[in-house]
Amino acid sequence: CSVDGSIRHWLSAWFFSGDYVSEGHIRIIIPIFVLWFIWLERNDAKHRNMSFYPDRIRWKCQGKIFQLFQAGLLKRRNWKGDMKLASSFGCHYVLDQVYFPKMVRWIKPKEPCFKLNVDGSFQGRSARSGGGGILGDWHGYVSFYFFLPLKAKSALHAEILTLYHGLRICKDRGISKVWIEMDALSVINLVQNRCIGSSGGLL
CATH class of the missing domain: 3.30.420.10 (Ribonuclease H-like superfamily/Ribonuclease H)
Structure with a gap:
């Protein structure tokens, strides 16, 4: 499809960029945070005469995602397919316990039981x-x-x-x-x- 450079197209590219993207997935959460903090940064620059810093947008996004993780609101399922990305945000999850088959033996009762x-x-x-x-x-x-x-x-x-x-x-x-x-x-x-x-x- 053609690239029109619009926000709508940019969001669609994010939402459909992974195999496991669904409601609540990190690939949906990050663009929302980016847009929100761009809007705040723009308002500060326009109405408060503050400098517009792109890095500050990135820091705020990282901080908000880490806050959600600490609050228990970001689960492993929200990062499905992107667990390496989770580590870059400081979100470290305990690996699922792996169970291995174990050989057991049935012991016969004593005669005549x-x-x-x-x-x-x-x-x-x-x-x-x-x-x-x-x-x-x-x-x-x-x-x-x-x-x-x-x-x-x-x-x-x-x-x-x-x-x-x-x-x-x-x-x-x-x-x-x-x-x-x-x-x-x-x-x-x-x-x-x-x-x-x-x-x-x-x-």
Whole structure:
């Protein structure tokens, strides 16, 4: 397209200069600040007889952007595709934690016991929950597994309901010597202390 030198064309060039530019992106914020501080500098020069310094416009833009960063109003997403530029403004972000796969080993229970592994899940925003589990014997063979939706009121409730369902299946199949393995320490403590709480009297 032709270059007409207008402010409108200049702004369009900024707004569409990156692959990730959207509302709130730094490539939209910077031109707005530049225009604003040009306007202030022009007014000072015209009405207050102050010298017009382009460098002062740049310093003010840098200072305002750094203020937004310090106030927590500029997030990593606002710099998407321009993280190197963020560093030049003094805006340094903590790198996202990288998780690496880890090898785990399932330990068989001692004969003649079974091991019940269960896990419940609860999504607070949608209030959706579910759970599942698997029972293995002392040879490492799977006796049964299950998964089901739940009507839980919390993450703890989901864990308890899942454990309850797994133990009910064990009871219905005449399996009484069961090791329980789960990642919810609070549920394990409740079971060991024989507590009865607000989770429907399941414990």
